Amino acid sequence: MTTIEISGVLLSFTERGAGRPVLLLHGGGGPLTVAGFADLLAAERPARVITPVHPGFGGTPRPDGLATIGGLAALYVALLDELGLDDVTVVGNSIGGWIAAEMALLGSGRVRDIVLVDAVGIEVPEHPVVDFFGLSFPEIAQLSYFAPEKFRIDPAAMTPEQQAVLAGNRAALGTYAAAMTDPTLRDRLAAVTTPTRVIWGDHDRIVTPEYGRALAAAIPGAEFVLMTETGHLPQLESPKRLLALLD
Numbered sequence: 001m002t003t004i005e006i007s008g009v010l011l012s013f014t015e016r017g018a019g020r021p022v023l024l025l026h027g028g029g030g031p032l033t034v035a036g037f038a039d040l041l042a043a044e045r046p047a048r049v050i051t052p053v054h055p056g057f058g059g060t061p062r063p064d065g066l067a068t069i070g071g072l073a074a075l076y077v078a079l080l081d082e083l084g085l086d087d088v089t090v091v092g093n094s095i096g097g098w099i100a101a102e103m104a105l106l107g108s109g110r111v112r113d114i115v116l117v118d119a120v121g122i123e124v125p126e127h128p129v130v131d132f133f134g135l136s137f138p139e140i141a142q143l144s145y146f147a148p149e150k151f152r153i154d155p156a157a158m159t160p161e162q163q164a165v166l167a168g169n170r171a172a173l174g175t176y177a178a179a180m181t182d183p184t185l186r187d188r189l190a191a192v193t194t195p196t197r198v199i200w201g202d203h204d205r206i207v208t209p210e211y212g213r214a215l216a217a218a219i220p221g222a223e224f225v226l227m228t229e230t231g232h233l234p235q236l237e238s239p240k241r242l243l244a245l246l247d
Contacts, residue, residue, distance in 0.1 A: 027094025
């Protein structure tokens with residue numbers, strides 16, 4: 001783990017592999033939800049995978065002035081500048097996809113394309129995002145996976161340190177994305193010129209495939225791809241098939 005300061009923000013990230021740069025952005029479950037996929041991507045492709053921890057997640061500090069998804073997008077554009085990266089593919093799951101979409105709107109010439117994986121962010125009244133903060137952990141698992149029994153977690157079985165990180169992740173998510181949507185985003189996405197692929201699990205019940213199709217339709221030229229027998233976190237449930245779709 002490397003930690004650097006960007007515009008007064010301490011940002012931690014990991015790097016794996018060598019090759020074309022990929023910025024991999026985690027969702028509300030925290031950095032562990034993408035760690036295994038980062039390993040897979042770096043091992044099986046010529047890719048330099050940079051995986052930041054959104055400040056406030058994973059036990060990291062979050063400054064009071066950083067409290068929005070747009071703020072995270074600007075931070076990661078600055079990270080690409082700091083690292084001198086070009087021709088970058090940005091891959092984001094859930095709120096990570098929302099961050100990726102906001103990065104595309106910032107128009108950084110360092111970003112080549114974006115991949116939105118079961119992303120949130122837009123409002124689709126007929127297919128709303130589930131009230132995540134009103135769910136218990138078993139309910140979250142039930143709605144997040146095709147095979148939820150493989151991915152259930154029991155906070156009571158965790159160490160106090162693990163429980164503290166879990167609580168910190170939830171608090172950070174509530175700060176950045178309490179409503180999981182921005183009412184202005186859907187219309188703003190019409191300005192995206194970055195090539196975009198939208199990937200969705202057919203058993204995602206946090207944000208349904210119909211929501212995903214609406215997201216793709218809002219971005220000019222975006223491609224929508226549906227993954228079978230997969231839920232909200234394809235990088236955990238179907239990692240090799242997701243890897244093939246990144247190609």
